Amino acid sequence: MPPMVDIYNSSAGQNGWLSKVVIMDCQHLSFPDLTFTHIFLSFGLPIIADRVAAAAQEFYTMKTGGTAVTAFCLNIPQGDMAREMRHKVWRSDATVTIEPHLKHKDPNFNRELLVQMGFRFEDVRLYEKSNILKVEDICEFVFAILSAIREEAEGWTEDDDERWDEAIKIHKMLLSEKKGYHADENRNIKLGIVAQIAIMRKEV
Numbered sequence: 001m002p003p004m005v006d007i008y009n010s011s012a013g014q015n016g017w018l019s020k021v022v023i024m025d026c027q028h029l030s031f032p033d034l035t036f037t038h039i040f041l042s043f044g045l046p047i048i049a050d051r052v053a054a055a056a057q058e059f060y061t062m063k064t065g066g067t068a069v070t071a072f073c074l075n076i077p078q079g080d081m082a083r084e085m086r087h088k089v090w091r092s093d094a095t096v097t098i099e100p101h102l103k104h105k106d107p108n109f110n111r112e113l114l115v116q117m118g119f120r121f122e123d124v125r126l127y128e129k130s131n132i133l134k135v136e137d138i139c140e141f142v143f144a145i146l147s148a149i150r151e152e153a154e155g156w157t158e159d160d161d162e163r164w165d166e167a168i169k170i171h172k173m174l175l176s177e178k179k180g181y182h183a184d185e186n187r188n189i190k191l192g193i194v195a196q197i198a199i200m201r202k203e204v
Ligand SMILES: C[S@@+](CC[C@H](N)C(=O)[O-])C[C@H]1O[C@@H](n2cnc3c(N)ncnc32)[C@H](O)[C@@H]1O
Pocket: 024, 025, 026, 027, 041, 042, 043, 044, 047, 048, 049
């Protein structure tokens, strides 16, 4: 369990806050139905194995009249190239720890999923929000991506060290081909990211 969970819960206890952190699989929540007035599921559905179960849990645990907010990435250059990079630097059949379902790049698919799980079509409002990520240090950036998409969970390996230069080279090449990539004459890199935010009311 991450230490921050205990730290938060102990502060909540000392300060008399009516909140508590619990960690559970969002495909099988143990909260009773109709528990929450507000639910946030931020950038999670595309990487959850059974996204239909997770969206259904979101619907059932919310009270009637409640609001749920769910975010998806419509464009995220560094995420979109992560798997490709792993395949090019390691092996073409290498598996990665985070494998987003590509259908979530389609804004209509996301709404249909939420409707299929119980929300009424007219109660799902969709927004798009763009932002720019400045890549200050390409080496740190590659390190973070390789850490997140590794096959094994045991941390940095010798093999990662040996292929470090190659990983940086391929990373730069693949990133430069992605939609949303901008580099100026001084090679300052900016990445354009687009999020879709779905806000749902549960009216019935
Ligand atoms: C892309 S991250 C988003 C993190 C954070 N919500 C945010 O918006 O920055 C997706 C998160 O979903 C979590 N996750 C994946 N499958 C899950 C599951 N079945 N139940 C609960 N969390 C899960 C991962 O551990 C990861 O922290």
